[in-house]
Amino acid sequence: MKILAPLNSPAETEMLLANGAEELYCGLVPDEWVARYSGAIWLNRRSPAGGNLRTFSDLGRVVEQAHGRSVPVFVTLNAQTYTASQLPLVLDLARRYVEEARVDGLIVSDPALILELANQDLPCALHLSSIAASLNVAAVRFFQSLGVRRVILPRSLTLAQIERIAGEIGSQVELEVFILNDGCIFEEGFCLTTHHRSVGAFCVGLARMDSQSFKLSGAPWAPGEEEEINTLLQDFHRRIDGLTNYACSARPQTALPLAPCGLCAIPAFHRMGISAVKIVGREASSLRKLASLRLVRAVVEKTRNGAQEETIQAYAQALRESVAPCVPGEMCYYDAGATHKQKPSAGERGRVEIAAMANPELV
Amino acid sequence: MEWAIHVADGRSLEHCEDFFSCPPRSSELPLSDLQAAAAKVVQRVAGPVRPQRAYLGNEFCQHLIPARESFSKVCRELRERGLAITFLTPPVTDAGLDKLRPLFAWLAAQASGAEVVFNDWGTLQVLHEEFDALRPVRGRLLNKTMRDPRVTPLYNAPDAPEGIRASMQPGGLDMPSLQRLLLRYGVETVELDILFQDSTSDLRRLPFQVAFYFPYGFVTTGRQCMIGALHFQESERFRPMQQCQHECRSYVTEHRFVGTTLPTDGTAFYQRGNTFFYCPDTEVLERFLLEAEARGVGRLIYQPDLPM
Numbered sequence: 001m002k003i004l005a006p007l008n009s010p011a012e013t014e015m016l017l018a019n020g021a022e023e024l025y026c027g028l029v030p031d032e033w034v035a036r037y038s039g040a041i042w043l044n045r046r047s048p049a050g051g052n053l054r055t056f057s058d059l060g061r062v063v064e065q066a067h068g069r070s071v072p073v074f075v076t077l078n079a080q081t082y083t084a085s086q087l088p089l090v091l092d093l094a095r096r097y098v099e100e101a102r103v104d105g106l107i108v109s110d111p112a113l114i115l116e117l118a119n120q121d122l123p124c125a126l127h128l129s130s131i132a133a134s135l136n137v138a139a140v141r142f143f144q145s146l147g148v149r150r151v152i153l154p155r156s157l158t159l160a161q162i163e164r165i166a167g168e169i170g171s172q173v174e175l176e177v178f179i180l181n182d183g184c185i186f187e188e189g190f191c192l193t194t195h196h197r198s199v200g201a202f203c204v205g206l207a208r209m210d211s212q213s214f215k216l217s218g219a220p221w222a223p224g225e226e227e228e229i230n231t232l233l234q235d236f237h238r239r240i241d242g243l244t245n246y247a248c249s250a251r252p253q254t255a256l257p258l259a260p261c262g263l264c265a266i267p268a269f270h271r272m273g274i275s276a277v278k279i280v281g282r283e284a285s286s287l288r289k290l291a292s293l294r295l296v297r298a299v300v301e302k303t304r305n306g307a308q309e310e311t312i313q314a315y316a317q318a319l320r321e322s323v324a325p326c327v328p329g330e331m332c333y334y335d336a337g338a339t340h341k342q343k344p345s346a347g348e349r350g351r352v353e354i355a356a357m358a359n360p361e362l363v
Numbered sequence: 364m365e366w367a368i369h370v371a372d373g374r375s376l377e378h379c380e381d382f383f384s385c386p387p388r389s390s391e392l393p394l395s396d397l398q399a400a401a402a403k404v405v406q407r408v409a410g411p412v413r414p415q416r417a418y419l420g421n422e423f424c425q426h427l428i429p430a431r432e433s434f435s436k437v438c439r440e441l442r443e444r445g446l447a448i449t450f451l452t453p454p455v456t457d458a459g460l461d462k463l464r465p466l467f468a469w470l471a472a473q474a475s476g477a478e479v480v481f482n483d484w485g486t487l488q489v490l491h492e493e494f495d496a497l498r499p500v501r502g503r504l505l506n507k508t509m510r511d512p513r514v515t516p517l518y519n520a521p522d523a524p525e526g527i528r529a530s531m532q533p534g535g536l537d538m539p540s541l542q543r544l545l546l547r548y549g550v551e552t553v554e555l556d557i558l559f560q561d562s563t564s565d566l567r568r569l570p571f572q573v574a575f576y577f578p579y580g581f582v583t584t585g586r587q588c589m590i591g592a593l594h595f596q597e598s599e600r601f602r603p604m605q606q607c608q609h610e611c612r613s614y615v616t617e618h619r620f621v622g623t624t625l626p627t628d629g630t631a632f633y634q635r636g637n638t639f640f641y642c643p644d645t646e647v648l649e650r651f652l653l654e655a656e657a658r659g660v661g662r663l664i665y666q667p668d669l670p671m
Contacts, residue, residue: 036526040518080507081534110507113483115540132484136457138492139485146544156586156603162455176629184602186585190454190504193511193583199625202511202583202639207619209632214393216615216668228593228613236589239601329600335602 003300004074004176004295005218005327006282010061015290017069020297022277024066027052027105028059028097032319033089038357040196043090044076044107045131045188047195059101072104074312078129080192081110084169091116095139098124109189111146116148124220125149127176133189135161140175149277150174157186158333167274177269177275178333180292181284183243183260185236204244242330254321255291257281263299263316265336267309295319367416367436367574368410369666371536372429373437377607379417383581393617393631398667400645401578405665408652417441419663420451422482422502423458423584423638426591434466442475449478452486454504454584456604460489471496479656480554481505484638491548501545501553508533510580511628512641515621535559537563538551542570552662556580557643557651565660574662575655578648579633579640579669590614611636611671619638636671 005021016121029048039048046052053059075097094117097103105124108114110129116363117126126149128143130136140151153162155178159289166175184191185203193202213223213229238299246258262277269277277300279292297317302312313336317326328335370376385538405412413655431435439660441448450470452463463486470477471494479494481487481503508531510516517523519531533555540571545553545611551570560668566573591607593614599605616634620627633640643651655663 015492017623036529038524039529040514040527042439077620083534084528084537085532110535111544112535112538121559133454134485134486135454135483138460138488139483142484143389157456158603159492164457174497180647184585186583187454190585192507192509192581194514196514199511199513199623202513205513205620206618208622211616211618211620215611216394218395229616232589232593233616234593235597235600239587240412244526264444299442326526327598330601334642340577341550355502 001268001274001300001303002276003293003296004071004276004278006289007062008282008283009286010053010058012286012289013065016284016293017066017240018291020289020300021071021293023072023074024062024077025278026059026062026282027076028054028056028093028101030054030093033093036089037086040194042079043093045129046076046282047197056096056101059097059103064104067102074105074107074125074127075101076129077101077113078107078108078109078131080131080189082113085115086320089112089166091120095122098122105149107152108148111143113146114143114146127153127174128339130170130178131189133187133222137165137275139166140173141170144169144173148173150176150315152176152178152278153255154187154189155183155262155333156330159268159336162274163268163272166274170273170335174275175273176276177265177274177280178262179258179266179269179279180261180296181257181280183333185240185243201244203240206240239330246331248284250288250291254284255287256295257284257288257292258320260331260333261316261320261321262333262336263296264332265297265301266296266311266316266358267312268334270303307325364660365416365574365662366414367418367662367664368414368502369451369664369668370437370441371419371431371668371670371671373419373440373665375667376437376440379414379441379446379488389610392613394633394669401665402667403653404578404645404649408649413446414446414665417444417623417656418449418451418480422451422454422480423576423581423671424611424636425453425455425580425604426461426587427611427671428455428459428462431465431468431469437629438470438473438477445670447478448475448565449480449500450568451480451502452482454483455486455574460485460593464489464493467494467497469505470494484522487550489546490590495549498548498552499548501550502576503554503556504584506553506555507535507537508558510582510641512582512632513625513627514596515558516627517625525531525575531558536569546570554664557648566661568618569659569670572661573659574664576652576666576670577652578642579666580640580643582632584638586619586637589616589634590636615669633669636669637669640669 002022027044029052109129130152130292478501480502482504586603590610618632620630
């Protein structure tokens, strides 16, 4: 099970490699794309500004350094869809990523693009983005038949659902799962909204909209019913806020991320034979990337060293700052380690965290 | 051009005889105005149309997959009314596929050439491998063109940059590789949402029948449902795939995009169950329906209610 880390600058490569990144992924949006489509239409799942490299020479430097340590680099081409008019440029970029910059794989989601890339016969792996929303074994089999080598499973799947997929088809296709940072109340693969700065993410903006609930029957509200629905709506907004606004935040002292995670599930993923655990956040600061990587690596190392599952989960939870309950729908992807949901004291958390960050094995 | 009606789980069977037999609802409901406006447009455009096909099921939530008994009962009733059947299916986990398989088996055994709308590539794979008597239809959730009413009218405006405008066209269907794949899997019909923007695609050039839903388009959906959490304690709410009491059958929430200087300020969204919908204004809807046949639309699917 490899640790997959994000980057958006060649300057981050050495830092990530030295701190335990075993695979790297990034995006590259050249000026040519921006000139044609501005910042409104994204080439991949992140904004051209901030989340991506800009030049092929930058990408080449990242790949050269990574390959120097036998670490593969994957590049995202995972927009929800591409139009026929966009495709020639997208295919040309894909060819240049592979032939010029020598990346090892492309992260894709649009079946039409996958088919077109298969026709190109490029010497690289195709990884299916979570944007393709492969939620079941048959979907994984469908994309495998199109030539996909790895499938990134959506983070909305439960541990049991992932285990079923891994059990039935994990020996035939690589599986990758989300492990840290970012979350959403919606399924990315079926969210057709923009995150463009002119309007912001749809989910986050909901709290600022004028909202009113109705009974479909047209019947009058029962006593307390409308208040109950309004409270639910406020709670819904709070959850979205927790999932999204903490996605890019970190503790000031240590830069440890405050975003949702699946750290407690790492032992289970190891047991299932999951190929890679993915840290999200191409657009994050270098410091936050480093802290995220160390956090994941600390838990992965404990797992590889054969520590007891419960010990690992308790350790993982003690490392995290709980800005919201450590449960699914809040700060937890997979509901592993439920027996340890007792929040550690601040002192206990601080001791574990400082020990982890100062551990010479981690730096 | 074929007209179809969505009857959900059979609640809307009264619409099968007449599109406009919707029982009156409270005038306080924002949807009442939308429904009335859509019905008037259909009357103006098509006259007294009687649907030839009924859609049952739903596209968004696997908790709403019907039980086999109620499913077969509604199917029989629809056939007795002389309606062809299309079964809608949502994105599904393996547990969802386990629930769908017995329904597919029953439907296939009827030898009626029924259609199944797939909104999940795994469902297509299962139909292809196990139920070749059923006719797969690609659902609208697999058309990933951006449809965010906060911006799409602006991105498609005449003064928008050409690259942005072109990006608003339905993606993928005009690519021969995808066409060949869908045809190999037996897909003859593909479905789309009614779009805010005019599509420049010539639908008649596609090797598929193209069907459009109206008047509601979907914006986003997920596996964490707000209203489905109503009966849970606060600490238990919004977990993925939580068992619900089908609260989506009882409530809807309107959200209005406000407080901006954009021309789309004031746009309304409708949240029902795990999904958000939009509804284009009457003028857009009327133009779309008037031009549909000439543009090569093969089927129009009327959803009197927000489809949940």
